[in-house]
Amino acid sequence: MSKKKTVSQQQEMVAPIEWRVPEGISTPFATNMIVQLIENEFKLSFFEVKPPLIFDYSTTRPSSIVADCVGSVIITADRLPKFIEALQSQLNMYQSSKQKK
Secondary structure, eight states: OOOOOOOOSOOOOOOOOOOOOOTTOOOOOOOEEEEEEETTEEEEEEEEEOOOOOSOTTSOOOSOOOEEEEEEEEEETTTHHHHHHHHHHHHHHHHHHHHHO
8 A cells, every 4th residue: 555645834935026127118197097806806907088188168078088098907816905005005105205395
């Protein structure tokens, strides 16, 4: 009879992350965001609203304004709290610096 070997502990590999931002990456302006829950992930879609140029205010206003999607990401439910924490931390620092002025 042979014995089965089981792995009781998973080995973790730790490696530093090298953050790279590709040259020429576009950084669009996001004026709106939609968050969608898809099973165990959150889909964040970012939109830029470009209001029409109106030179004559006597003309009829547009019935709608287009919002173009400028980016979309999917984040797992397990990682979302860390993203929110990072955003909240940056917002707190920004608000603190504004109060000092």
